[in-house]
Amino acid sequence: MEKKLFEYTNDETFEIYLLIKSADIRVAKNGKKFIAFTFQDKSGQMDGKYWDAPEGDIAAFTAGKVVKVSGKRELYQGNPQIKLFKISVIKSGDSDNPDLYVERAPLKKEDMMEEINDTLFEITNANMNRIVRYLLNQYQKSFFQHPAAKRFHHAFTGGLAFHTVSMLRIAKTLADQYEEINKPLLYSGVILHDLGKIVELSGAIATEYTLEGNLLGHIVIVDEEITKACMALKIDEKNEDVLLLKHMVLAHHGQLEYGSPVRPKLREAEILFMIDNLDATITMLNSTLSRTEPGLFTERIFGLDNRSFYKPNESEKANEN
Incomplete structure (x- = not known):
């Protein structure tokens, strides 16, 4: 079974299908355009940047599209992000239904x-x-x-x-x-x-x-x-x-x-x-802690004053009882 985005650990490389949640066009200090992506699958959202993006790719990789992403998970200022190696339009026959990559409420x-x-x-x-x-x-x-x-x-x-x-x-x-x-x-x-x-x-x-x-x-x-x-x-x-x-x-x-x-x-x-x-x-907190191993601190949570929270080792034992 293919791993989800947040199932990869830091410095681990991957090649998976993801939904482009957002694609903001920005200008770097050198004057060249880049795309600030937010990618998503059912495990959550993660950012990644496409530097020196040509106009053709800016037009092609827009929000709401499913793409094939090659990259590596890494940390930036305490938050996970994707170091983007390659992004490509999915091939014919592969699932391009955005609904398959969207998180849903836990209740019907x-x-x-x-x-x-x-x-x-x-x-x-x-x-x-x-x-x-x-x-x-x-x-x-x-x-x-x-x-x-x-x-x-x-x-x-x-x-x-x-x-x-x-x-x-x-x-x-x-x-x-x-x-x-x-x-x-x-x-x-x-x-x-x-x-x-x-x-x-x-x-x-x-x-x-x-x-x-x-x-x-x-x-x-x-x-x-x-x-x-x-x-x-x-x-x-x-x-x-x-x-x-x-x-x-x-x-x-x-x-x-x-x-x-x-x-x-x-x-x-x-x-x-x-x-x-x-x-x-x-x-x-629940969303971020669910993606954190016991004994480690979470990524920084912007909505909570950019703080990180510790996930105790005992939480894993408590779930077993």
Whole structure:
């Protein structure tokens, strides 16, 4: 069986098929163009650079294509990368289906749909329930296919829905522990907080930010979608239920410097911010630790202040018990 990208060790050479996740054209100090690639298979993503790339190859090797890559895994500033020897278009007869190289959510689409639909019955606030149902029905197909990010957390097919389900599970545990929490508000906020990524991101294969994503961002997009839902459902946008729900979305990044136009001013908004951050953090850690041998430090994790984390030897023994 052919090894996957992250199954190769440092300084090991390989020749495998990979999906071009992204291909950014840049100019080196010598004035010549190079391609900054991000390659991917089901084991994860890894960067590699094609120096002095001719115009023909720049046109040929674009995001979303499957290519044959010859190279070596090496470390650069604590992160794994590919030292590229050769890249070529795959031969006729070889599989060029990008879906075969894309990571997927660990839960089935049907199971995630059922879990989210069951939660809707716990949203007992009529206005919030109607808004959430309206938007989920409108964007259902994309919601269960889209990634939750371009690169760092839940950046795989179904990642947005899986991130939402994971956050709902945490939210329900907290709501059981702290009875004062407004469950309908918290659950509505969890389901809608990242819905705008359906518009912000292009999709799971060759994920890029759309024009709307770059100019508006997913927080503003969701806020606008709630407004549209209110108009369609004939709900007064100035109703307190709507204002509370909008605040949940607008404040879910927690800090102004992280992109939220307002900091949390509701108990449930503060909880949503913490749950979102917790789930993203654990997912980044789990993904990186899964590719790390016991007794070693992980690669640097950009989303966690470029820190490396140690994987104890005991973790391997614990899994055996």
